[in-house]
Amino acid sequence: TTADLETEFDRIVQSDQRIEPRDWMPDGYRKTLIRQIAQHAHSEIIGMQPEGNWLTRAPSLRRKAILMAKVQDEAGHGLYLYSATETLGVDRAELTENLIEGRQKYSSIFNYPTLSYADVGVIGWLVDGAAICNQVPLCRSSYGPYGRAMIRVCKEESFHQRQGFEMLMTMMSGTQAQRDMVQESVNRWWWPALMMFGPPDDRSPNSAQSMAWRIKRHTNDELRQRFVDMSVPQAEVLGVTFPDPDLAWNADRGAYDFGEPDWDEFMQVVKGNGATSVERIANRRAAHENGAWVRAAAGAFAARTAASEKE
């Protein structure tokens, strides 16, 4: 009976075992996973654009090769994650349609422009740093295909984070103009990076249920705090500051106090009114449409192969 199936599902989740594609799962669990994993996949794919913007202007062959590898990794992450959603009964073509029609979200962070080359380093350091903070616990997500995909994704994100930090260290030991460029970039990206963790817990409609299902392992505010605590000492090593007058060590809590991100700005960006929202989706749509002939050719080839196997 459904009651037995539910009991078994709860037992698996509560004992920290994995739910696998063929297991029974509540509709809400399936829907939540499709929503979160699809948004995550879209973020990886859209996330190729801000940094891809600097590929033709990387200052050396070495920097260009690193950046190209990183942007390709993001495509790989997107494809893993689309595969994970396919195990839940949706297909990639449908998800891509949802993205380019604006029916599904992707991370707010990718709706900001990359104005200077320092942004490549700062995205690696802070944006990929925030992504790791959020995604390492997702390796223990209750849904097997998602948790397993996260393991490799996190390894690659660690490489991205280090390449960003190393690039910024190099710039910080360069000229005053380079140091200023890094600080200016940090000033623009700090608050948007904090917003990546989602709205505050008391305004996060999905958190409680996702935590109960062990899809999410920590709340948005817990992970945001963890990220701030991790980033402050790194900023000191680099020699940059964060644009937050309220940032201060709190000995009682054993953590940093910090200011409130501008949640109105966050809501606007999530609604599709970010500085580059229209451009990001237009580029994704154009890439999809320009690839139509590849999909048609692959489909024709598969049909012909299937027909000749029947003969």
Ligand code: ACO
């Ligand atoms: N950007 C865009 N939308 C967001 C963001 C964000 N930074 N944070 C929250 N939202 C959306 C949620 O998707 C949700 O919308 P929906 O109900 O229409 O789907 C709404 O705001 C309310 O938020 P929550 O109830 O807190 O949603 P949720 O429990 O899903 O938590 C979070 C949001 C933390 C982003 C979670 O979905 C998650 O951990 N996702 C996986 C990580 C991920 O997607 N990373 C992508 C960026 S990292 C990278 O690609 C480099």
